[in-house]
Every structure is written in C-alpha cells, then in structure tokens.
Amino acid sequence: MKDLRFKSVRLLLLVAAIGIAMISGSAAVWTYAEEGGGSGVPEGFKKSDLPPMPKAEDIEAGKRVYFTKCVWCHGVDGAGDGPSADRLWPRPRNFNQGTFKIRHTASGELPLPQLDLFQTVTHGLPGSAMPSWEGILTEDQRRQVIAFVTTQLVKDRKFDDKETETFTILQLDNIKPISPSKESLEKGAQLVVDKKCIECHGVNGRGDGNAFNLKDDWGFPIQPASWHKCWNFRGSRQDPYDVKNIFRTFSTGVNGTPMPSFADNTTIEERWHIANFVQSLCERGPNGDPLAIDPLTDKPKINFVIRSGPIEGEIPDDPENELWQKRERRIVLFGGQITHKPRNFVNRIDDVWVKSIYNDKKIAFLFQWEDRSKSVAEGKLPFQPTEVNLEDYGIKEQPPKTGEPDSIAANQNKYTIYNDAFAIEFPVKWQELPPPEKPRFFWGDQKYPVDIMKWEADGSLKAFTGTGWDQDFEERDDFEEKMKLLKAEWKDGLWTLIIQRPRKGDYDEDTYFEAGKYIPTVFFAWDGHNGDVGRKNAVSAFYYTILEPPIPKETYIYPTLIAVGVVILEGWVLTRRKNKKKGKI
Amino acid sequence: MTWLKLVEGYMPMQMLFELAFCVGVFALMSYLLTKSGMAIPRFWQGILFWVFILLYLKYRIYPPIPFSVRAMYGTVSLVAVFMWMSSNEEDWKKFKQPILNVLDAVTPFHKALRTFYLIALPVILWGFSYTSFLPSLDEPIELRTVHPAPPASTKVHGKTFVLQTAANPYRVNAEGKYDQEYTNRLITEQSMGRLLKPDANPWDPKAEGYLKYVREGGEVFFQNCHFCHGDNLNGRGLHAFAFNPIPANFTDPGTIAQLQETFIFWRVAKGGIGLPRESFPWASVMPPWEQHLTTDEIWKVVLFEYWHTGYYPRTWD
Structure with missing residues (x-):
C-alpha cells in the first residue's frame, strides 16, 4: 500500500515534468513566431487581434460630436473637404482611405482606435490646424467620435475585416530606451547618413534635403520635418522632448507620406541611436535644457523683450565670434499676415532667433531662421522695392472655395519665386509717443511713421519709412549708406543675417537707440519660394528692443547701507542682551 | 499634485x-x-x-x-x-x-551658530536688495481694455447700423421672422463639449432658416476666422501663438456671452484698426472684416459664433 502510493507520486511528478517541458517548449516556438524576424514581424513589434468594434450607441453619439466640431474641416463624408480645407496646408485628413499618420501599428496598417486615434484627438497634431481636444471634449466624447469616424467615415477599409487587416503593434512600453550618451549620439549621427534620412531631412536636419518634390498619397506637396523644431512634430503628443515619440514615428513610418518605416532595416538599438540624435537637434535653452513649451499653443514660450548687450569696439560679422556667442538669444514667433489682402494663410517661416549687441555708435542684430531654400527672384521684378499694393501684379490670396485641384495645398511649390527677405520695424520718434500708444504694427500709420530696415536675398539692404499698411514705402535720405550688411548667408536650410545700423541718424526719420529704453519692434519675414512679396508675408507681434544700460551706482550703494545697518542692529541687540543678563545677575 | x-x-x-x-x-x-x-x-x-x-x-x-x-x-x-x-x-x-x-551662546555649538548668523544675515540681505535694485528689463506692463465702449452707430459697406436698434437679420424662425426664443432652442447645449441638440444639425440637408444660416456662418468662420480664434472658438487657432494681444476666446463667459450681437457686428466689421485708443488698435491683428466679407456674411458669422458656443447674445436693457 505504502509502496503504491510512492509509485503514484513518482508518476505524477514525471507527468508534471513532461507537461512543463512541453509548455515551455511551445512557448519558445510561439515567441519566435511572434517576434522573430523570420516570420515578417519586425523587431519590437507583436501581432495582435483586431481591435474590438465600438457599440452602436457610441457611433450614434459620436456623430453628434462630429457634426458639432469636426465637420468644418473634415467634411460631411470625412473626405477632408470641409469649408476650411482649401485654405489649409496640410489639408485636413481624408478619413475615407483609412490612412493615418501617427500610429503604433506597422507601416500601412490601420491605427489602433483606442490608443493612436484617441491620442491624436486628445493632443492634436502640432504644427497643423488639428488642435488638442482635451478639456474641450470629455474622454467619452473623444472615444465616441473615434467610433463614428472609424466605422462610418473610413470607407475603403474595415477595422474588423479579418481577411485583409492585420495589426502588428510596436511594443513601445516594453522596449528599454538607450540613454542619449555621447556615444549613442555619434552613432545616430552616422546612421542618419547611412539610412539616407538626410536625403530628405537635409544634412543638418532642417527639412531642406528634398523639400519641394515630395507628395503625399493624395498628390499634395509635403515637406520633410525640421528636426530642430520638435514642437511641430505631428506625433509629439504635446511632449516634444520625449525621444519615445521619435522612436515610434521612425519605427512605424508616417502612413500617406513619403516617410517610410525603418523597422525592417534597422535594429531596435539603431533606432534608439537615431531617435536620440534627432531629439538632440531640437532647439534648447542656454543651459541645454528643453525650451519651455506653452501647453496652450504647443510653441516655445515667448519673452517679448529683445535685450541688446554692450560691447567695446567693432561689431563682429561672424556669428561664431565670442561676442555674439555669449549673447542670449530670444525666439520671435511669426504668424501669417492675415489682416489685410492678400492674406498669407500658410506662412512657411514661423520663427526667428534674435540676438543684438551695441557699442557707443552702432547697434547690430543677428537673425537666424529656417527656410528650406534660398530664393532669389529671376530677372528684374516688374514693381519697385517701395511698392506694397501688388494685387495688379498677380499677388492674390487663396480664394475660400476652390475644390482640391486649386486649393492652397495643391498650389504649394507652384508660386512665382520672389526674394527671400527680412525686415525689422521701429517707431520714428518713439520718445514722443504718449504711452502706451504705438504706430500700427503693420508698417505704421500717418500719425506715427515707422523706420523699416529691409534686407532682400538679392543682397540689398534698404531703409524705408512706412506710413500705413496700404501706403508705398518712402526711401530715406542717406541712411541706407550708413547701414551695413555684415552677413547674409543661406546654408543647409538656415538663413543667418547680421545687420548693423547707427544708433542715431536724422531724428525726424531714423529711430534713435537710447540705452535703457523700451523701443517697440516688429519683425517681418518673406519666403520667396512661398510667393511671399509685399503684404504677403509673415509678421510678429510687438516686441521691445532694450539696450542693456550700465548698472547705476545706487545698485551698489543702497544694499551696502542696508547691510551696514543690519550689522549695527546686531551689535545693539547683543549689547542689550548682555546688559540685561548682567543686570539680572 | x-x-x-x-x-x-x-x-x-x-x-x-x-x-x-x-x-x-x-x-x-x-x-x-x-x-x-x-x-x-x-x-x-x-x-x-x-x-x-x-x-x-x-x-x-x-x-x-x-x-x-x-x-x-x-x-x-x-x-x-x-x-x-x-x-x-x-x-x-x-x-x-x-x-x-x-x-x-550657551554652548560652543550655539556660539558657532551665532557667529554664522551674524555674518550671514547682512550678506544675504545685501544680495536680496542688490537684485531688487538691479534695473528690471522685463516686459513693461500695459493694460488694455478688451471690450471698449462701442459707438452709437457704425457704417458698413455704405449702410449705417444703429447699434441699439439693429438686429441680426438671420436670427429668424422657419417663417423668416426675427425670433430670439426659437433660435435659442436650437443653440448647442451648455454642457461639456457644447454639442448640437440632437435634432438640430446645421448640416442636415433639410435644415432651413436659422440652422441653415448657422452652417453658412460656420463656413465663413472656417474659411477666415479659425486661423486665430481656433477650431473650438477658444482663441487658439493656427496663427494665434504669434500674436499679442491673443485672439479672443469666445467660449469664455467674459467675451461674446456678455456682449450684444450688434457690438460683435461692429467689432468684426471694423477690426483691430477700428478700436478706440484704450484697446490698443496699433497692436491688434484683427482684420477689419468689411475689407474681406459682405455685411450678410458678417451677420451669419456672428450667428454661428453664438450657436457654437451655446451662449445667448445679451440684449439692450
């Protein structure tokens, strides 16, 4: 009896051992099939079931959300042809084909509705007209509208079609990132060359490699992203300095665009090196820390004061010179000029970095902005440089309703090319302005004229007087000869411009630059390739230029007096305390 | 937290x-x-x-x-x-x-502490007062009146509108008569998301009167205004980030919700350049929309803005 029991235990153990061996063996096989390169699943991805289909009541509720918020851009049938579409570039997404840019799924596959589309609706697509709907729509409403879009407006594909659809999902949360060490960045820098990233994104990653020949799946021109402005990455998920977002985009590709997935021809490690390198190019603050991004606009926060620093001697013409290098740079953001005709709905220049220094006689500005091409007009322009009303020369704004073939997206890269240009504007006689009054931001007005310095890519640097948005510029007497173009260079998608001018000229025409005073300043930029000329330009808000004044003597005297006072007070307290104690004794 | x-x-x-x-x-x-x-x-x-x-x-x-x-x-x-x-x-x-x-200084430790305080106190105070005496190079503060007093009347495309008596010609019921109550019933719901009422979709092909005009106003809005005022009318449009003053947020109860419809009509038609001095006409990039839109289009856009935000225009009282 005892023997039998012992035997049965042994048998049980044996069976258990075989069972464990079998299970673990099949698990090994299963893992290989799912993640192994041999089965066609790229490294880091995993095959998954089709996502669950939404409930009918959610689809119905989503329709209500769609026709309140989305229809205006994406259109009644989701074809990306709502009222706004013809004046937008990129155009609103056409849902019908089921092509979605930002995904965790492999290249060409549908997105995950509950993850990818939910994040897109929640965070928007920065750099495009798609805003973040967080805080506007509830989480339920966002899920409902996705239910409606995926079932009713995606027409050419079906999320539940087992025959044609597969879902191969990037296991982003299970892949350990590689820290952006110096070594990793170096490898990344080499890989972006080897993997031909720079052919489109440019040797410095400013999106200038193959900027004007690329088209999306619908035949509209499309630009490679600039790696220096990570806040404009569509897939940044409002967390642009997170390298994971770049890793994801690089692994899955951007459906509908020429950006492929690199999952098949890079290892996970290589992808991290590239993502680290791309992320390292994004603009940063003076100490290398990420720029503060305004969560409401997804752009860097603006400081409206441009500080000009004092130097001794001549102003250097090399931006690498120490005097320029140690100056703090400030970002100036541009919007399209959308106040007066012809309005510029798509401004290709959206920011400029500004530095300024001054000596006893002169002040200089250093501007650096991204522009994917150097544009210089061919031949002589039919209008004068002073002319601003150019409608008669065919400079017109995009009509509101044209249909796709004539939309602003289709018209990109087809414009007559004009000079790239940059201008900076100050009020004349700002000393006499009754605060807070200023000349009108757009080239002044009759009451308060403005001093405009305008540089064009043909090499000209001119001094104009502006007296209104629709008034032709007037040339100023002899100021042009006193200004100096220290540098104007386009290299790898970046313009560098240094302009110097006297701090004083003719009081009635030229702005005086006095130290310690806030001088209103407006910036203008023209991208010749965008057909920008005259009023079709990019414009900033009012900024202030201030020449840092020398520190006044009072700044040292008063604190010293205070400190001496404190020392006396201390002595008094201690003596008193001593006397009191003595008295007690 | x-x-x-x-x-x-x-x-x-x-x-x-x-x-x-x-x-x-x-x-x-x-x-x-x-x-x-x-x-x-x-x-x-x-x-x-x-x-x-x-x-x-x-x-x-x-x-x-x-x-x-x-x-x-x-x-x-x-x-x-x-x-x-x-x-x-x-x-x-x-x-x-x-x-x-x-x-x-009862113990050596306390004595050391006392010496430390005696030296540190004046030094720290010197530092504080030095930084506060340094000339500030921050942006000067300028206060702007967002909703200035409107004029008694405004002339748009050759026609004079008296703000006290003018009415939105598209705020009408199915019979085409001015009807505040009727249109208020068809406005979006004042809850999170501000969704349209289930049976009042402006995109319904059968929509007539008020709802049809709302759609037409929305078309004008999304061809012209959303660039600054945003897809949700909250002032966060595509170009909004660059400008100062920032575009108005119509979903805020402090903007169109507390203004009369004719006031909005005047502001839209005349734009930033038409503002009085206290509202900084020099800085506003708001276009004078009479340069871009017809009078009818302006009225329809105003109609749409109230519909989309779910606010009732204030009446003159």
Missing part, C-alpha cells in the same frame, strides 16, 4: 477645508509624538507649520498667485504663528528659549 484636482469654482472653500484637514492631521501627529516621547520642540513646531503654509501657497494654489501676494499671506501667517506661540506664558518661554540660547 496633479492627481488631486482643485475643483473649478470651489477653490476658496476647498482650500480652507484642505488647510483645516492638514491642521487636524498635524495636531494628531503632534499628540502621538508627544505620547511616544518624541515631542517636537515648540520652536520647531512653529517654524515647520509656517514653512508648510508657504509651500502650500506656492505649490498647491492654482492658478498660481504672484510673489507679492504670497509674501503678504506669508507675513500674515507668520504673525498668526507668533500669536499661537505666545498664547500663554509657558509656551512663549519654550518658544523663545532656542533663540535666546543662540543669542547668549
């Missing part, structure tokens, strides 16, 4: 309750510590509590309050802590004993 949200509208009450709760917890902690023989000295109790208040003011209150206000609250709470500490003679003695110990 993002996981613990301050409820909008209940901020002051919630804050007081939280503070009361914290005081309760501190009292309990102090009681338990005393019982277990690890009582915190009176002096440190006071200091810790004051530090807690300062940290609470800085990191918990949302939206953040400026330093000057915090400094004021900090001073008031310091006085309160003193009153608490000196509420009876014995406590007061306990409280000031550590200070007197340092002043009298």
Whole structure:
C-alpha cells in the first residue's frame, strides 16, 4: 500500500515534468513566431487581434460630436473637404482611405482606435490646424467620435475585416530606451547618413534635403520635418522632448507620406541611436535644457523683450565670434499676415532667433531662421522695392472655395519665386509717443511713421519709412549708406543675417537707440519660394528692443547701507542682551 | 499634485477645508509624538507649520498667485504663528528659549551658530536688495481694455447700423421672422463639449432658416476666422501663438456671452484698426472684416459664433 502510493507520486511528478517541458517548449516556438524576424514581424513589434468594434450607441453619439466640431474641416463624408480645407496646408485628413499618420501599428496598417486615434484627438497634431481636444471634449466624447469616424467615415477599409487587416503593434512600453550618451549620439549621427534620412531631412536636419518634390498619397506637396523644431512634430503628443515619440514615428513610418518605416532595416538599438540624435537637434535653452513649451499653443514660450548687450569696439560679422556667442538669444514667433489682402494663410517661416549687441555708435542684430531654400527672384521684378499694393501684379490670396485641384495645398511649390527677405520695424520718434500708444504694427500709420530696415536675398539692404499698411514705402535720405550688411548667408536650410545700423541718424526719420529704453519692434519675414512679396508675408507681434544700460551706482550703494545697518542692529541687540543678563545677575 | 484636482469654482472653500484637514492631521501627529516621547520642540513646531503654509501657497494654489501676494499671506501667517506661540506664558518661554540660547551662546555649538548668523544675515540681505535694485528689463506692463465702449452707430459697406436698434437679420424662425426664443432652442447645449441638440444639425440637408444660416456662418468662420480664434472658438487657432494681444476666446463667459450681437457686428466689421485708443488698435491683428466679407456674411458669422458656443447674445436693457 505504502509502496503504491510512492509509485503514484513518482508518476505524477514525471507527468508534471513532461507537461512543463512541453509548455515551455511551445512557448519558445510561439515567441519566435511572434517576434522573430523570420516570420515578417519586425523587431519590437507583436501581432495582435483586431481591435474590438465600438457599440452602436457610441457611433450614434459620436456623430453628434462630429457634426458639432469636426465637420468644418473634415467634411460631411470625412473626405477632408470641409469649408476650411482649401485654405489649409496640410489639408485636413481624408478619413475615407483609412490612412493615418501617427500610429503604433506597422507601416500601412490601420491605427489602433483606442490608443493612436484617441491620442491624436486628445493632443492634436502640432504644427497643423488639428488642435488638442482635451478639456474641450470629455474622454467619452473623444472615444465616441473615434467610433463614428472609424466605422462610418473610413470607407475603403474595415477595422474588423479579418481577411485583409492585420495589426502588428510596436511594443513601445516594453522596449528599454538607450540613454542619449555621447556615444549613442555619434552613432545616430552616422546612421542618419547611412539610412539616407538626410536625403530628405537635409544634412543638418532642417527639412531642406528634398523639400519641394515630395507628395503625399493624395498628390499634395509635403515637406520633410525640421528636426530642430520638435514642437511641430505631428506625433509629439504635446511632449516634444520625449525621444519615445521619435522612436515610434521612425519605427512605424508616417502612413500617406513619403516617410517610410525603418523597422525592417534597422535594429531596435539603431533606432534608439537615431531617435536620440534627432531629439538632440531640437532647439534648447542656454543651459541645454528643453525650451519651455506653452501647453496652450504647443510653441516655445515667448519673452517679448529683445535685450541688446554692450560691447567695446567693432561689431563682429561672424556669428561664431565670442561676442555674439555669449549673447542670449530670444525666439520671435511669426504668424501669417492675415489682416489685410492678400492674406498669407500658410506662412512657411514661423520663427526667428534674435540676438543684438551695441557699442557707443552702432547697434547690430543677428537673425537666424529656417527656410528650406534660398530664393532669389529671376530677372528684374516688374514693381519697385517701395511698392506694397501688388494685387495688379498677380499677388492674390487663396480664394475660400476652390475644390482640391486649386486649393492652397495643391498650389504649394507652384508660386512665382520672389526674394527671400527680412525686415525689422521701429517707431520714428518713439520718445514722443504718449504711452502706451504705438504706430500700427503693420508698417505704421500717418500719425506715427515707422523706420523699416529691409534686407532682400538679392543682397540689398534698404531703409524705408512706412506710413500705413496700404501706403508705398518712402526711401530715406542717406541712411541706407550708413547701414551695413555684415552677413547674409543661406546654408543647409538656415538663413543667418547680421545687420548693423547707427544708433542715431536724422531724428525726424531714423529711430534713435537710447540705452535703457523700451523701443517697440516688429519683425517681418518673406519666403520667396512661398510667393511671399509685399503684404504677403509673415509678421510678429510687438516686441521691445532694450539696450542693456550700465548698472547705476545706487545698485551698489543702497544694499551696502542696508547691510551696514543690519550689522549695527546686531551689535545693539547683543549689547542689550548682555546688559540685561548682567543686570539680572 | 496633479492627481488631486482643485475643483473649478470651489477653490476658496476647498482650500480652507484642505488647510483645516492638514491642521487636524498635524495636531494628531503632534499628540502621538508627544505620547511616544518624541515631542517636537515648540520652536520647531512653529517654524515647520509656517514653512508648510508657504509651500502650500506656492505649490498647491492654482492658478498660481504672484510673489507679492504670497509674501503678504506669508507675513500674515507668520504673525498668526507668533500669536499661537505666545498664547500663554509657558509656551512663549519654550518658544523663545532656542533663540535666546543662540543669542547668549550657551554652548560652543550655539556660539558657532551665532557667529554664522551674524555674518550671514547682512550678506544675504545685501544680495536680496542688490537684485531688487538691479534695473528690471522685463516686459513693461500695459493694460488694455478688451471690450471698449462701442459707438452709437457704425457704417458698413455704405449702410449705417444703429447699434441699439439693429438686429441680426438671420436670427429668424422657419417663417423668416426675427425670433430670439426659437433660435435659442436650437443653440448647442451648455454642457461639456457644447454639442448640437440632437435634432438640430446645421448640416442636415433639410435644415432651413436659422440652422441653415448657422452652417453658412460656420463656413465663413472656417474659411477666415479659425486661423486665430481656433477650431473650438477658444482663441487658439493656427496663427494665434504669434500674436499679442491673443485672439479672443469666445467660449469664455467674459467675451461674446456678455456682449450684444450688434457690438460683435461692429467689432468684426471694423477690426483691430477700428478700436478706440484704450484697446490698443496699433497692436491688434484683427482684420477689419468689411475689407474681406459682405455685411450678410458678417451677420451669419456672428450667428454661428453664438450657436457654437451655446451662449445667448445679451440684449439692450
């Protein structure tokens, strides 16, 4: 009896051992099939079931959300042809084909509705007209509208079609990132060359490699992203300095665009090196820390004061010179000029970095902005440089309703090319302005004229007087000869411009630059390739230029007096305390 | 502390309750510590509590309050802590004993501490006053009137509109008669998301009258205005980030919700350049829309803005 029991235990153990061996063996096989390169699943991805289909009541509720918020851009049938579409570039997404840019799924596959589309609706697509709907729509409403879009407006594909659809999902949360060490960045820098990233994104990653020949799946021109402005990455998920977002985009590709997935021809490690390198190019603050991004606009926060620093001697013409290098740079953001005709709905220049220094006689500005091409007009322009009303020369704004073939997206890269240009504007006689009054931001007005310095890519640097948005510029007497173009260079998608001018000229025409005073300043930029000329330009808000004044003597005297006072007070307290104690004794 | 949200509208009450709760917890902690023989000295109790208040003011209150206000609250709470500490003679003695110990340098440690304070105090104060005397190069503060007094009448495309008597010609019922009540019934719901009423979709091909005009106004809005005022009319459009003053947020109860429809009509038609001095006409990029739109289009856009935000225009009363 005892023997039998012992035997049965042994048998049980044996069976258990075989069972464990079998299970673990099949698990090994299963893992290989799912993640192994041999089965066609790229490294880091995993095959998954089709996502669950939404409930009918959610689809119905989503329709209500769609026709309140989305229809205006994406259109009644989701074809990306709502009222706004013809004046937008990129155009609103056409849902019908089921092509979605930002995904965790492999290249060409549908997105995950509950993850990818939910994040897109929640965070928007920065750099495009798609805003973040967080805080506007509830989480339920966002899920409902996705239910409606995926079932009713995606027409050419079906999320539940087992025959044609597969879902191969990037296991982003299970892949350990590689820290952006110096070594990793170096490898990344080499890989972006080897993997031909720079052919489109440019040797410095400013999106200038193959900027004007690329088209999306619908035949509209499309630009490679600039790696220096990570806040404009569509897939940044409002967390642009997170390298994971770049890793994801690089692994899955951007459906509908020429950006492929690199999952098949890079290892996970290589992808991290590239993502680290791309992320390292994004603009940063003076100490290398990420720029503060305004969560409401997804752009860097603006400081409206441009500080000009004092130097001794001549102003250097090399931006690498120490005097320029140690100056703090400030970002100036541009919007399209959308106040007066012809309005510029798509401004290709959206920011400029500004530095300024001054000596006893002169002040200089250093501007650096991204522009994917150097544009210089061919031949002589039919209008004068002073002319601003150019409608008669065919400079017109995009009509509101044209249909796709004539939309602003289709018209990109087809414009007559004009000079790239940059201008900076100050009020004349700002000393006499009754605060807070200023000349009108757009080239002044009759009451308060403005001093405009305008540089064009043909090499000209001119001094104009502006007296209104629709008034032709007037040339100023002899100021042009006193200004100096220290540098104007386009290299790898970046313009560098240094302009110097006297701090004083003719009081009635030229702005005086006095130290310690806030001088209103407006910036203008023209991208010749965008057909920008005259009023079709990019414009900033009012900024202030201030020449840092020398520190006044009072700044040292008063604190010293205070400190001496404190020392006396201390002595008094201690003596008193001593006397009191003595008295007690 | 993002996981613990301050409820909008209940901020002051919630804050007081939280503070009361914290005081309760501190009292309990102090009681338990005393019982277990690890009582915190009176002096440190006071200091810790004051530090807690300062940290609470800085990191918990949302939206953040400026330093000057915090400094004021900090001073008031310091006085309160003193009153608490000196509420009876014995406590007061306990409280000031550590200070007197340092002043009298009773032990070598206290002497070192005293020497440190004697030197550090003037140095720190010198630093503080130096930074406050440094010329400030921050952006000057300029206060702008967002909703200035409107003119009595405005002339748009050759026609004069008296603001007190003009009415939106598209705020009409199915029979084409001006009908505020009818249109108010078809406006979006005033709840999160502000969705359209289930049976009032402007995109319904059968939509007539008011709802049809809403759609036409929306088309104009999304061809012209959304660039600044945004897809949700909240002032966060594609170009909004570059401009100052920032575009108006129509979903804010402080903008179109408290203005008359004719006021909006005037503002839209004349734009930034048509503002009076106190509203900074020089800085506003708002176009004078009479340069771009017809009178009818302007009225329809105004109609759409009220529909989409779910607000009823204010009437002249």
